[in-house]
Amino acid sequence: MKIVLSSNPYRDKGLRAALEAKRVLEHAGAKTVMCLPFQPKKGDRLDLPRQLPLSQLDKELATADLLICFGGDGTILHAARDAAFHEVPILGVNMGSVGFMAELERGELPLLAPLAHGMYTIEERMMLDVNVLRGDRLISKDVALNDAVISKGSMARVAEMEVLADRVKVTAITGDGVIIASPTGSTAYSMSAGGPIVEPTSKSIIVTPVCAHQLAARAMVLAPERVVTVQLPRGNRKYLYLSVDGGKAVRLSGGDRVEIGCSQRVTQLVRLADRSFYQIINQKLGGLSQ
Known part of the structure; x- marks a missing residue:
């Protein structure tokens, strides 16, 4: 051993x-x-x-x-x-x-x-594949145990983005950003932003708006087979930032999209x-x- x-x-x-x-x-x-x-x-x-x-x-x-x-x-x-x-x-x-x-x-x-x-004993935790695409070009690839956060960074501006599931529009968000979390990440930043607490051994994708400027903005729990896309408006001159599990931020520009889905990899936690x-x-x- x-x-x-x-x-x-x-x-x-x-x-x-x-x-x-x-x-x-x-x-x-x-x-x-x-x-x-x-x-x-x-x-x-x-x-x-x-x-x-x-x-x-x-x-x-x-x-x-x-x-x-x-x-x-x-x-x-x-x-x-x-x-x-x-x-x-x-x-x-x-x-x-x-x-x-x-x-x-x-x-x-x-x-x-x-x-x-x-x-x-071993407890398996779902992970998320996080890909950033600019047109047809893959510019960043990562895997998350907790979450992927798209935010406006420290600039005092309003972030605008669309969230899609399997290329169908789910919601448009105007505010500070959005958190795409795994069940493990549901008790981290997502919870602090008003998202639901989800049992960590379950499989789902949690979409939680951050300080949204809309009364109707709500957190959502999606099926694990969905591919969630966060799309930035084309022509948008405001930069947004992607951070995966609190790591170094990737700068996003207008037209970029972040695709997030259930990973084939899992984290095994010892109990x-x-x-x-x-x-x-x-x-x-x-x-x-x-």
């Missing part, structure tokens, strides 16, 4: 949590490899242990059985693309605030020991505890009844 430990050094100071997990897992008989989830920013002085060998995440995932991420939900989202490509299950250890996708908290690391003997989705909502978000 080869387990890759990937720790966000900005959250896990000195990689202390990752090193503790390493001791627990190796004592239980697993082989572990330490990696950073991303390249640190230039000039940052990180508190990293001396003499600790660190490998490359993309290299180690090719032969890994499991990936453990230490950080917040952003760390898990960052790893989800590569893990899905290599079909490696992910377990998240929350080092942030909410940590909605994390299975364990910082103080629960002894619970990792059963992983060495394959004692865990150790038998906790209901609604128990997690109550714990992390303060509950639905408050």
Whole structure:
């Protein structure tokens, strides 16, 4: 059993949590490899242990059985693309605030020991393929676990766009933008913008307007087989921006379209505890009844 430990050094100071997990897992008989989830920013002085060998995440995932991420939900989202490509299950250890996708908290690391003997279950999460087209030319391609957000950015302008499902117009949105979310992403930005909470193991595509300037604008839940297209008006001189899972924004111009559909890839989340989705909502978000 080869387990890759990937720790966000900005959250896990000195990689202390990752090193503790390493001791627990190796004592239980697993082989572990330490990696950073991303390249640190230039000039940052990180508190990293001396003499600790660190490998490359993309290299180690090719032969890994499991990936453990230490950080917040952003760390898990960052790893989800590569893990899905290599079909490696992910377990998240929350080092942030909410940590909605994390299975364990910082103080629960002894619970990792059963992983060495394959004692865990897998929960599959739907992902979204996100393609940007300019005419017939594909200019950007990505995959999302949470969401794709088309917005006006920081400029104080109103964004205009049409949303289509299988090339049939669903709605026109005037406002700050639109969120196209997976069920996993329904409890992220989409929820904050007034979208529905959807069980994360279900399959659907959620379309949530952001600060729409229309009384009739409502969030919608579409079937997973739909291809959702967000179309920018031709001749529009305003730039909009696409961000996938909170990543680097892609600038969109008039006539561009963003096509979003259910991906063949899935994120596999490792589950150790038998906790209901609604128990997690109550714990992390303060509950639905408050």
